[in-house]
Amino acid sequence: MRRRPLYGLAALAVGATLTLAGCSGGGGDAATDASPATSAATSAAGSTSAADGGAAQTTALTADDFAERIAAAQKEKKSVQLAMTTTLAGQKVAVEGKVDLGGSTPAMDETMTIPGMSTMKVRAVDGIVYMNLGTLSKDKWIKVDPKDTTNPLASQFSGMIDGADPTQQVEALKGAIASVKQSGSPETVDGVEAQKYVVTVDTAKLGGALKSQLGSTGASLPKTITYTYWVDGDDLVRKVDADVSGAKVDMTFSHWGEPVTVTAPPAGDILPGGLDDLTSLTS
Structure with a gap:
């Protein structure tokens, strides 16, 4: 059956994105929270640089301030x-x-390419995950509520949204950081000067949601995970490399602070059966 690998890959990709973005992101307030089924980030640029950052770093990050500054x-x-x-x-x-x-919860719009399968699209809006499996779902969207306790398959996605709560993630990561070491001279990442840091995380000290996301492949987590971060002078992450539970993850980040709009798919394009449809399609 293809169901389990498909769930695992989707959970890993979505979870890794929200973990690495959410663990160092910020929650919204009443003035910036998204309207239902729509999320838009139109915040102004930082006070001392262009919207996408890029200034030279003057003060090195440490294990004590890494999470807070990012x-x-x-x-x-x-x-x-x-x-x-x-x-x-x-x-x-x-x-x-x-x-x-x-917004009050991170929103995202992603396109995922998996060898031998149709291109998968994933969106998260207002705490709900939507998946389009291409030809497998007849180009329709499957709606998943990670909090749905009536369907055990929803647990495959539990923690993706709740675990991306910036406050929870910062606290979880802060307590688990064993070391932060500056490595070499600044490098250029996508045209921006960024300092390389090697960050070691003690997995035993990770928060439950974060640990669940990183272990979404089903493999046991090692005692420590080593991340390599490239951070610019505005403390914005430009690149992250990691090897987690046998999965090698390479991420790059750009266009910080530029307007983003994420919307839920039209109701007519959403399959009515939710995860039951996903089960039948991937069996």
Whole structure:
């Protein structure tokens, strides 16, 4: 059956995006929260640089301030575009998308390419995940509520949205950071000067939701995970590399602070059966 690998790849890609973006993102307030089924980030640029950042870093990040400084930088920008490649069990999943961190929950719109399958599209709006499996779902969308306790398959997606709560993630990551080491001289990432940092995380100290996301492939987590971050002078993450539970994840971030709009699919394009439709389609 193809169901389990499909769930695992979708969960890994979506979860990794929300984890790495959400763990250092910022929540919205009454003035910036998205309207139902629509999310838009239109925040102004940072006070000392262009919307996409790029200033030279003057003060090195440390284990004590890594999470807080990145959180503050991304909270100000509120949006980002990303590209990610995840290699797992010989399969390479490529993801491109945009994330809005300005609402009460992160919103995203991503396109996922998996070898041997149709292109998959994933959106998250107002805490709900929508998946379009291309020809497999007849180009229709499957709506998934990760909080749905009536369907056990929803647990495959539990923690993706709740676990992306910026406050929870910052606290979870902060307590788990074992070390932050500056590595070499600044490098150029997508035309922006960024400092390389090697960040070691103690998985035993990760929060439950974050640990669940990182272990979504079903493999046991190692005692520590080493991330390599490239961070610019505005404390904005430009690139992240990691090897988690046998999955190699490479991510790049760009266009910080530029307007992003994410909307739910039209009601007529959503299959009525939810995860039951996904079960029948992938059996």
